Amino acid sequence: MMQISKGITVLDKVYHGMxxxxxxxxxxxxxxxxxxxxxxxxxxxxxxAVNMMGTMVMVIxxxxxxxxxxxxxxxxxxxxxxxxxxxxxxxxKVYLGVYVEKQQASEEKDLKDGGExxxxxxxx
Numbered sequence: 440m441m442q443i444s445k446g447i448t449v450l451d452k453v454y455h456g457m458x459x460x461x462x463x464x465x466x467x468x469x470x471x472x473x474x475x476x477x478x479x480x481x482x483x484x485x486x487x488a489v490n491m492m493g494t495m496v497m498v499i500x501x502x503x504x505x506x507x508x509x510x511x512x513x514x515x516x517x518x519x520x521x522x523x524x525x526x527x528x529x530x531x532k533v534y535l536g537v538y539v540e541k542q543q544a545s546e547e548k549d550l551k552d553g554g555e556x557x558x559x560x561x562x563x
Contacts, residue, residue, distance in 0.1 A: 458506040462499060469495045482534050489530060493523030 469492060476488035497516050504512035 455506070458502055461502055462506075465495055465499050465502070469499070482538075486527065486531055486534070490523070490527045493519070493527065497523070 472488045472492045472495065476485050476492065479485055497520055500512055500516040500519065504510065504516070
């Protein structure tokens with residue numbers, strides 16, 4: 440059986456084990472979000488996965504701050520939150536621009552093909 444040193448209580452050991460378990464689970468979830476961000480299949484899936492990865496990294500930093508008893512890591516977590524928010528906004532603007540360009544190109548192609556527009560609605 441492990442001996443507990445003078446400054447460390449049983450509760451500290453339990454908390455340490457919980458922190459390590461939570462970090463391992465978060466790392467597995469982060470990896471699964473990375474897979475979703477790469478595989479897609481839609482752009483919305485990728486955006487949500489990137490946003491979720493940013494949130495999980497912030498939780499990991501917070502748990503590390505508790506585990507290591509370092510308050511400055513919370514400041515780093517807040518800075519990371521701002522950067523993650525800006526990154527998701529920039530990525531969505533880029534994808535929105537790509538979507539609008541594809542729509543315009545599709546409309547121009549339809550006009551060149553005879554001006555009938557989108558034929559998916561059918562004639563009633």
